[in-house]
Amino acid sequence: MRFCPYAQRTLLVLLAKGIRHEVININLKSKPEWFFEKNPLGLVPVLENSRGQLICESVITCEYLDEVYPGKKLLPDDPYEKACQKMIFELFSKVPSLMVSFLRLQQNKEDCSGIKEELNKGMNKLEEVLKKKKTTFFGGNSISMTDYFIWPWFERLELLELNEWAAQTPKLQLWMAAMKQDPAVKALFMDVKHFQNFLKLYFQNSPEACDCGL
Amino acid sequence: MTESSKPILYSYFRSSCSWRVRIALALKGINYETVPINLIKDGGQQFSEEFQTLNPMKQVPALKIDGITIGQSLAIIEYLEETRPTPRLLPQDPKKRASVRMISDLIAGGIQPLQNLSVLKQVGTENQLSWAQNVICSGFDALEQILHGTAGKFCVGDEVSMADLCLVPQVANADRFKVDLNPYPTIRRINKTLLALEAFQVSHPCRQPDTPAELRA
Numbered sequence: 521m522r523f524c525p526y527a528q529r530t531l532l533v534l535l536a537k538g539i540r541h542e543v544i545n546i547n548l549k550s551k552p553e554w555f556f557e558k559n560p561l562g563l564v565p566v567l568e569n570s571r572g573q574l575i576c577e578s579v580i581t582c583e584y585l586d587e588v589y590p591g592k593k594l595l596p597d598d599p600y601e602k603a604c605q606k607m608i609f610e611l612f613s614k615v616p617s618l619m620v621s622f623l624r625l626q627q628n629k630e631d632c633s634g635i636k637e638e639l640n641k642g643m644n645k646l647e648e649v650l651k652k653k654k655t656t657f658f659g660g661n662s663i664s665m666t667d668y669f670i671w672p673w674f675e676r677l678e679l680l681e682l683n684e685w686a687a688q689t690p691k692l693q694l695w696m697a698a699m700k701q702d703p704a705v706k707a708l709f710m711d712v713k714h715f716q717n718f719l720k721l722y723f724q725n726s727p728e729a730c731d732c733g734l
Numbered sequence: 735m736t737e738s739s740k741p742i743l744y745s746y747f748r749s750s751c752s753w754r755v756r757i758a759l760a761l762k763g764i765n766y767e768t769v770p771i772n773l774i775k776d777g778g779q780q781f782s783e784e785f786q787t788l789n790p791m792k793q794v795p796a797l798k799i800d801g802i803t804i805g806q807s808l809a810i811i812e813y814l815e816e817t818r819p820t821p822r823l824l825p826q827d828p829k830k831r832a833s834v835r836m837i838s839d840l841i842a843g844g845i846q847p848l849q850n851l852s853v854l855k856q857v858g859t860e861n862q863l864s865w866a867q868n869v870i871c872s873g874f875d876a877l878e879q880i881l882h883g884t885a886g887k888f889c890v891g892d893e894v895s896m897a898d899l900c901l902v903p904q905v906a907n908a909d910r911f912k913v914d915l916n917p918y919p920t921i922r923r924i925n926k927t928l929l930a931l932e933a934f935q936v937s938h939p940c941r942q943p944d945t946p947a948e949l950r951a
Contacts, residue, residue, distance in 0.1 A: 538820070539932075540763045570936035571951065588932040590761065590894045591821035597892075 521548050521730050523718045525616070525672030526578040527565035528708055532668040533582045535704035537589050550727040579609075582665060594665040601659070605666045608658050611645050612670045614638065619673060622682060627723050636684055639677075643685035643692060650691035656698050663702055671699055679712050741766040741799035744788065746773050747942035747949075750846055750903030751807040752795040756937035757899045758811045762818045766797075770944030773851055808842055811896050823896045830891060833884045837877065837897035841904045845873035849907065866911040874908065874918050881920040888924055894931070902928050906939065 521527055522545055534541045546555055551562050559566045559576050567581040568574050569588075575581050586594045596602050622635045649658065658666040674696055677683055686693060699705050714733030721729035743759065743766050745752035759766055771779045771794050779785060780792045789796040789805040796805045800817070804810045815823050825831050847853070849866040857865045884890045889897035905925045908915060915922055928934050935941070940951040 538763055540765070569932060570941065588930060590931060590933075 521546055521564050523710065523715060523722075523730065523732070524548070524564055525676060526563075528672040529578040529669055530565040530567060530581045530585070531708055532671065532704045533585050533594060533665075535707055536594060536663070536668065536702075537585060537592055539585060539589050545730065547727060547730045549722070549725055549729055579669065582669070586665065594668065596659065596664070605659055605664065608646070608649055608666050609669055611642070611649065612673075614642055615670070615673050618642070619676065619680075619682070622680075623719065623723070636682070639682065640685045640688070643689050647689040647692050650695060657695065663699070667695075667699060668704070671705060674699070675705075675710065676715070679710065679715050741797055742769055743767070744769050744771050744785070744794050744796040744798075745942070745944075746771055746794050747939045747945045749773065749794050750907050751793070751842070753903040753906070753937060753939060754807045754842075754899045755795045755797060755810050756942075757902070757933050758814050758823060758896075760933035760937045761821060761823065761894065762814055764814070764818060766799075768943050770942070772944065778851075808838055808896065808900075811899065815896075822893065823899070825890065825893065825895060830884075833880075833890045834895040834897045837880065837884070837889050838900045840873060840877055840880070841897075841900040844876075845870060845904060846907070849911070863911060866907075867913050870904070870908050870911060870913050873904075874913070874915075874921060878918045878920055881924070885920055885924060887927060894928070898924070898928050901925060902934055 531543070533539075546552070546564050548564065556562055558568065558574055561576070563576065565578055565581055566574055566576050567584065575584050583595065595605065618635055618639050622632050622639075625632045625635065646658075653660075655661050657663050658670075678696070711733055718729050718732040721732065741759075741764060743752070743755060745756065745768055747770070771785060773780055773794070776782075780789075780794060786792055788798075788803055791805055793805065795807055795810060796803055797810045797813075799813070804813055811823060824834055848869040854862045854866065881889060886892040888894050889901055901921065902925055905915070905921060938951070939945060940949055
């Protein structure tokens with residue numbers, strides 16, 4: 521689905537590794553029957569390989585792609601470096617649900633200050649990581665898996681202007697600027713108007729939501 | 735002369751030499767059309783006048799690309815490497831590159847031609863199996879030893895190279911001729927690692943346009 525941040529992870533990795541692929545978008549507000557054969561949970565993304573094997577869960581699809589396609593490696597081989605990437609990912613792990621909560625509260629015109637507070641705390645933790653590492657990206661000086669895993673939410677937080685934390689996180693700002701230079705990231709930029717329309721229709725459960733901008 | 739936009743690969747599903755090129759094309763993300771050449775039907779379609787004009791060696795693979803036709807799998811692979819450099823199939827370091835070429839030549843020059851269709855026809859049906867097994871075992875005895883010195887995750891170090899493209903199809907040939915692979919643990923390990931890669935699966939003989947229904951995956 522064109523606005524799904526989880527599916528965006530898989531697309532980022534496909535683009536970053538130069539993997540030829542076909543995209544089939546699923547209307548999540550009107551799921552076709554056949555899709556449940558691909559994933560009984562009816563969730564995207566689902567990756568289907570040349571053998572017809574199906575892989576679900578965005579993080580798992582990305583790790584799979586890094587393993588079975590040679591070329592640019594997005595995950596480090598070194599076990600400690602790999603562990604560091606996963607620890608950073610853990611620090612980020614609350615952000616997706618915070619963003620969804622914010623959107624729901626915003627829809628109902630309720631107070632979001634609690635969410636914003638949580639988000640600021642989370643972002644400060646990530647800022648500390650970058651300060652300590654002294655590198656541009658979370659895995660070092662070139663872009664790697666963790667950067668792609670967390671990017672889709674940063675893109676959306678900016679489009680939603682849910683970014684009070686930006687003022688206190690200069691390293692994170694530099695990271696975002698560097699990410700925006702990456703060809704894979706650039707290729708998947710969402711149009712702000714289409715995204716806003718999508719959100720509006722999505723929360724209204726409209727079957728038109730997923731087609732915004734087409 | 736009009737250049738077709740897509741390269742054309744003349745291939746036989748079970749030809750190990752064709753499989754090498756199919757892997758290279760998959761690794762480099764090159765879209766191509768397959769023209770199947772059945773090496774057995776009609777007395778062998780590689781002997782047709784049409785195909786002979788294309789490749790006087792009357793063998794597959796042949797690749798029509800960028801306005802030229804190239805035969806000989808390793809020459810095709812090196813052309814692809816020079817014109818579509820990523821991902822690399824030949825290491826930058828000259829010594830490692832020599833190892834890759836040595837292993838590739840060992841297989842493509844020293845094993846496969848001695849057990850290919852035309853040779854086996856000469857050897858005769860009675861002796862075919864033991865002939866092929868001898869040829870492959872001699873080659874694999876040497877290769878196993880060489881790999882002790884060169885192999886990391888793959889044949890040479892930890893990056894997929896032209897040597898790996900030659901290895902997997904030759905192991906498939908060994909399986910077909912019922913060669914016991916127990917004496918070759920390094921060859922087996924590398925083969926298994928390579929078969930997990932998408933490029934080696936999408937190009938597999940069981941998934942080609944000319945794969946017979948009973949052999950299809």
